[in-house]
Amino acid sequence: xxxxxxDSLGERLTRRMAGSxxxxxxxxxxxxxLSAAVLPVLPVSKAGAATTPSxxxxxxxxxxxxxxxxxxxxxxxxxxxxxxxxGGVHTCPPGTQPSAVSWVGTCINPDDNKSYLIAYRDCCGxxxxxxxxxxxxxxxxxxxxRPQTDNDVIWCFGLSSMSYHCSTAALVGIAE
Amino acid sequence: MTAAALAAALAAVLIAAAGGRxxxxxxxSISPKANYIERCGGCHGVDGRSVAALVPDLKxxxxxxxxxxxxxxxxxxxxxxxxxxxxxxxxxxMLNFVVLDLGARDGPPQPGAxxxxxxxxxxxxxxxxxxxxxxDLKAYRQRIVGRxxxxxxxxxxxxxxxxxxxxxxx
Numbered sequence: 001x002x003x004x005x006x007d008s009l010g011e012r013l014t015r016r017m018a019g020s021x022x023x024x025x026x027x028x029x030x031x032x033x034l035s036a037a038v039l040p041v042l043p044v045s046k047a048g049a050a051t052t053p054s055x056x057x058x059x060x061x062x063x064x065x066x067x068x069x070x071x072x073x074x075x076x077x078x079x080x081x082x083x084x085x086x087g088g089v090h091t092c093p094p095g096t097q098p099s100a101v102s103w104v105g106t107c108i109n110p111d112d113n114k115s116y117l118i119a120y121r122d123c124c125g126x127x128x129x130x131x132x133x134x135x136x137x138x139x140x141x142x143x144x145x146r147p148q149t150d151n152d153v154i155w156c157f158g159l160s161s162m163s164y165h166c167s168t169a170a171l172v173g174i175a176e
Numbered sequence: 177m178t179a180a181a182l183a184a185a186l187a188a189v190l191i192a193a194a195g196g197r198x199x200x201x202x203x204x205s206i207s208p209k210a211n212y213i214e215r216c217g218g219c220h221g222v223d224g225r226s227v228a229a230l231v232p233d234l235k236x237x238x239x240x241x242x243x244x245x246x247x248x249x250x251x252x253x254x255x256x257x258x259x260x261x262x263x264x265x266x267x268x269x270m271l272n273f274v275v276l277d278l279g280a281r282d283g284p285p286q287p288g289a290x291x292x293x294x295x296x297x298x299x300x301x302x303x304x305x306x307x308x309x310x311x312d313l314k315a316y317r318q319r320i321v322g323r324x325x326x327x328x329x330x331x332x333x334x335x336x337x338x339x340x341x342x343x344x345x346x
Contacts, residue, residue: 100226104218115206119215119222158227174223175210 057139058108069135071169073118076105076139079167082123084133090170092123098168099124099155105139106175115175121168124156131164205266208273215260216274224278228337232317236331237337240321242292243328247320250308251275252300258307265297266302286329314340 061072066083073089074081087093102119109116156162186280206214213222220226241247251257251270260267272294285291310316317338324330 100221101231102218105215106214117210119218121223138326158230173210173213175206175214 002149004108013171016163023075041119048132055139057137058110060164061108061110063109063111067133069137072109073107073116073169073171074135074137075107076103076118076137077120077169078103078136078138079120079122079130079164080129081133081135082129082166084131085123085129085166087123087166090121090168092168093129096102096123096125096165097159097161100158101155102170103153103155105137107139114169117173117175119170119172121165121170122155123165123168124159124163125161126165131166208266208269211262211266211270212273212278215262215270216256216261224274228333229339230341232338233333234274234279236282237334239275239292240279240324240328240330240334241282242275243324243330247324248295249303250317250320252303253306253308254309254313255309258304263297264301264304268295268297268300271295271300274283275282314338 055075057070057074059076060070060077062068062070063072065071066073067081068088069077069081071089082091082093083089085093087096092098099122100119105118105120106115107118108114154162154164156164219231220234221231224238225233238251241251251274252267257267257271262270276294278291308316318335321330321334325332325335
């Protein structure tokens with residue numbers, strides 16, 4: 001007597017299917033459902049999740065030390081911290097120029113639990129700052145599905161030099 | 177169970193899972209200005225000005241796009257507008273902030289000019305379904321702003337400032 005295991009059940013089902021339908025029809029149906037029903041929804045889900053107050057970044061964020069990646073304003077930063085390069089949270093180190101364009105993120109300040117709009121401006125004009133303070137936070141970033149929401153951009157364009165030095169996190173408004 | 181039934185069952189489960197997550201993840205509504213800063217202001221500038229040659233200025237200029245129907249539609253059909261991840265009502269409110277507030281004409285309203293008509297959620301919902309897909313968006317923009325300058329008293333810089341999108345970074 002054959003024992004009914006998951007393997008044998010799977011094999012029986014597969015053999016029966018193989019005998020009754022063409023592979024192409026099944027593949028086309030499954031593929032069609034997958035691409036039509038699931039793919040368009042994924043980026044929306046992630047975008048929504050990014051603004052949910054209980055993100056992993058927010059739960060671990062601190063407001064004291066701007067030289068570490070868990071500083072609250074760095075929730076969507078991607079780059080070297082100017083705080084470690086002779087500059088400040090929102091000021092460029094001497095000899096560099098702030099970019100006119102930026103990536104913008106919404107970060108929650110754990111002290112008052114409010115959402116703030118943060119502009120991540122690059123400081124440009126000299127070669128990359130030699131520091132170990134590199135952070136890559138991905139709140140609200142969805143580069144695979146939507147290239148326009150990719151924060152891995154050098155924002156120095158429009159300035160005289162495209163040389164990237166470090167990144168700042170300026171507070172530009174309250175998200176309400 | 178036939179393959180078709182199996183596929184249908186699988187799809188039903190996936191739709192339910194994905195739909196549920198998307199619904200639960202709806203971001204809370206924020207003000208049109210905050211939406212602008214977060215979604216547009218990085219490149220266009222928090223106050224509507226940044227690098228005019230690479231990213232069109234909006235300050236005191238975007239409002240002229242309400243001058244005719246094609247220009248009006250162009251704004252809502254721009255890919256990054258049409259595909260932005262906010263609902264029709266929030267998108268309409270954000271566009272109204274851009275065209276009526278940020279991009280309003282510099283100085284007092286033109287004598288005798290009709291008050292600009294704000295975007296509605298239904299209108300934006302309809303327009304964004306036909307997002308622009310033409311390869312040369314700049315040429316299309318130039319044709320539209322040329323008309324705005326010629327017929328709607330829009331400033332010449334609308335036509336001359338913008339040189340095209342930045343070259344992709346390495």
